[in-house]
Amino acid sequence: MLEARGLTKRYGAALALDGLNLAVAAGETLCLLGANGAGKTTTLNLFLGFTAPTAGAALVDGLVVAEDPAAARARLGYVAEVVSLYPSLSGAENLAFFAGLAGVAVDPARRDAILARLRFPADAILRPAGTYSKGMRQKLGLAIALMKEARVILLDEPLSGLDPAAANDLVGVLRETAAGGVALLISTHDIFRAKEVASRIGIMRHGRLVAMIDPASLSAGELEHMYLTHMAERAA
Numbered sequence: 001m002l003e004a005r006g007l008t009k010r011y012g013a014a015l016a017l018d019g020l021n022l023a024v025a026a027g028e029t030l031c032l033l034g035a036n037g038a039g040k041t042t043t044l045n046l047f048l049g050f051t052a053p054t055a056g057a058a059l060v061d062g063l064v065v066a067e068d069p070a071a072a073r074a075r076l077g078y079v080a081e082v083v084s085l086y087p088s089l090s091g092a093e094n095l096a097f098f099a100g101l102a103g104v105a106v107d108p109a110r111r112d113a114i115l116a117r118l119r120f121p122a123d124a125i126l127r128p129a130g131t132y133s134k135g136m137r138q139k140l141g142l143a144i145a146l147m148k149e150a151r152v153i154l155l156d157e158p159l160s161g162l163d164p165a166a167a168n169d170l171v172g173v174l175r176e177t178a179a180g181g182v183a184l185l186i187s188t189h190d191i192f193r194a195k196e197v198a199s200r201i202g203i204m205r206h207g208r209l210v211a212m213i214d215p216a217s218l219s220a221g222e223l224e225h226m227y228l229t230h231m232a233e234r235a236a
């Protein structure tokens, strides 16, 4: 569903992404770990068509994103690190608006089932979104992607700043979503949550994928050790 082929991005003299190759199939969850500036967000932005590659290609469902960014984006759900909502509109109105942009009419029963899976407080959906906590905004962002029935969902730091209960809710729904055949690409700094949710973990450094790990093969401690070893090599 997602493929990067020699994906490269330069910003002036800076090489943000350096010949990245990866693929995410339906039902898989790839978590990208890496220090600040490793190229995780740049990777997501190239799949979203927010920026064009300097070389190589990002493909969504076989479509080359740079050739038709709108068509590629129509197949994607995207949950930004800070989910943008209209603060004076209720959660329900935001959901209807953003789902509507994707051509999806909201069926209230389906919406409520998705919100219940996310443990989004039922009474809060009619409140202005400006009153929502970070966790509620993340959940609503994911609800919008799920309403769209996107076959691929990209998430940038979905768990940062969430309390453990909210993070746990989100991890549970992400696992269910992948089990339903959706391909997930997640940028995160949370090694332990990555282990819970990922089918593969990619470690990025200086715009390159330096390791691809099967999280089931390592304990959380071993995974952390491997990550820190890669980061230490950077400093050496």
Ligand SMILES: Nc1ncnc2c1ncn2[C@@H]1O[C@H](COP(=O)(O)OP(=O)(O)OP(=O)(O)O)[C@@H](O)[C@H]1O
Pocket: 011, 014, 015, 016, 034, 035, 036, 037, 038, 039, 040, 041, 042, 043
């Ligand atoms: N619009 C831009 N203009 C110039 N340089 C940029 C731009 N966007 C990203 N970069 C640079 O590209 C590199 C990769 O950045 P990127 O945001 O992809 O890293 P990241 O792994 O997502 O980091 P973080 O964990 O901090 O979100 C960094 O050196 C960054 O400064």
